[in-house]
Amino acid sequence: MKKKIILLAATLCLNVAASTDVAWDYLRKSQGSVKYYPSVIQNLVKEKLYFASIPYIKELLARGKNLNSRELDSLIDEVVTNVGVKQFEVLPVSFLEKSKAPTLKYILAKKYFRKSDFPKALKELNGTIPSGHPSKAFALFLEGSIFSVTKKYSSAIKAYEECISKSESTDNRGSVNRKRQLSINRDYCIVGKARAHFSQGKYELANLDYLDLSKSSHIWPEILFEEAWNGFYMRDYNRTLGKLVTYNSPFLSFIFNPEIDVLRSLTYMELCLWQDTLKVVDEFYAKNEKSHREIESFLKKHGKDYKYFYLLAKSKMKGKESGNELLNRMLSSISRDPTFREMFDFFQTGRDEFEVINKLPKSQIKNILKLNLKEALLLQRNLVGAYVRKQLHLGWHQVRKTFLDMSYIKLEVLARRKESLYSPDLSMNRGRGDIRNLKRTDKQYFWNFNGEFWADELGDYVFSLKSECSGNAL
Incomplete structure (x- = not known):
């Protein structure tokens, strides 16, 4: 049995070495340009060297011109899924605009949102992220947030409802991180819907929305405070105090x-x-x-x-x-x-x-x-x-x-x-x-x-x- 394990480990090591050797060949061919960087990234992603591939993706976004490739978009999406969005949120807008990768379009929309450039943010969310793409669920939450900030509450509620459905139906097999992300995203959309009703003064509807959030949710403890505020605006002060006393629990x-x-x-x-x-x-x-x-x-x-x-x-x-x-x-x-x-x-x-x-x-x-x-x-x-x-x-x-x-x-x-x-x-x-x-x-x-x-x-x-x-x- 030990011989089989050693043999398997040696085979895997040889496979990684072969892929990195191919990546090295493409690097040498590049001769200071980024022409062959997509092939370099492909071979690194093949061996799940996601973080090691980041500098090549960033360099490609900085210096590349024609990045219209579905294969490259797919590679970038896979890397972002496995390293998180923060690595790419630090990039300038001019770099992110070069790519059509849905995950980068989502990041670009977030940057526009933070700048309060809501029309551009909505354009990126609606025009470039396919309905069936895994990042669509997160895009819908951001869309709902934009409508909430701009006080278009009916549109916000519609976006949040679609977000809840999309978060539950998106395929998350093979990724523990993605499964958790989608679960938290769904819960924030449930809360987003409640917040929209609260902002409209519809406190009874908001109360019902908050009840849809499971107490096993990662975000329920922090949201309990919002429920208490909703009870306060309903003038149900005893319910407000009841919700707040829960925070005295050691848990x-x-x-x-x-x-x-x-x-x-x-x-x-x-x-x-x-x-x-x-x-x-x-x-x-x-x-x-x-x-x-x-x-x-x-x-x-x-x-x-x-x-x-x-x-x-x-x-x-x-x-x-x-x-x-x-x-x-x-x-x-x-x-x-x-x-x-x-x-x-x-x-x-x-x-x-x-x-x-x-x-x-x-x-x-x-x-x-x-x-x-x-x-x-x-x-x-x-x-x-x-x-x-x-x-x-x-x-x-x-x-x-x-x-x-x-x-x-x-x-x-x-x-x-x-x-x-x-x-x-x-x-x-x-x-x-x-x-x-x-x-x-x-x-x-x-x-x-x-x-x-x-x-x-x-x-x-x-x-x-x-x-x-x-x-x-x-």
Whole structure:
């Protein structure tokens, strides 16, 4: 049995060597031009040396003129699928415009979207990405986002519905990454539809849309907060508080979103529960004020050291904690973020290509491929590090904004409390948690929640508090 395994390994190594030798022959023929680069890329992709092929694709996009080849488009699509879009998002628009590869057209549309050039983005999405192409599902989500930003909500909802269908029907065999990407894309389209209805003020429809998102979804924990806001706009404050209490579960301890506390305090305030409101405000300050100052110094110290931020997130994934609780929560959230995980996982699979190249016989092409792979992986590592750094900065600014929001809430509570003291209808009889205050269907049951959570109980909780506002009962 061992002889067969050794023989098989030797055969595979010979096959890789043969393909790289052919790639080397085409490189020599090129003589400084990019004429034979498509053949070089083809032979590298044949052996799944995706990251090692990136420099040739980028050089071809930079210097090539006539790139109208379905075979080349297919090769580029395969590479982008296996290395991620971030490697190519850094390219100038002028480079991306040369190719008709659907994945690059999708990336080009994203760049136009970020520049708020929506007509050009829609043109790239609709005119160049075939309906049956795997990237179409992602294109439909971007299309829905464009319509949402431009307040064309009916068109957005139609795009999101098509996106959901396309994400579920697209063939994802043989690729774990693609299967996960499509699943997350479908879920974001479900949420996109809910957001469109919310923006139209159709909160009941939005509520139904949010229910379509499975609690097993990668993105459900972060979207629960949106559901809570929807309940707030429906003036169903007990449901809002019920959804927010789910974040107290140890299973969701990785979630970092300071606005959760803002919404919780606002909801208590709408119920005229002043002590509860101020308690949330005071606890937020006590928990985060010192840590927030420390993180500011920390971010200034490390500047744009992307390698450091990559290693910081990597160590967090291995369970290493820093001395700053706020920083720990930020890093926990980032390490579970779908975008981060995709970039990080691509980096890890890219490193496997070194094993393939190291088994090649000593040659000039071997040295070139190692240099190319190192260049591509350094960029990937820095892209991951830059993403971590950006998210930490965003998190720091979120907390800063939340401090301001909490200050306004505290002032508003003082003003409303003063006003309520002069109200003749003010009731001093405060009852807590009365089941009569519940709005409940036949499929919902009463549970006297005492703060404990079980693994299967990350559910749809509803509080039963009565409003203490003058002349206003829930």
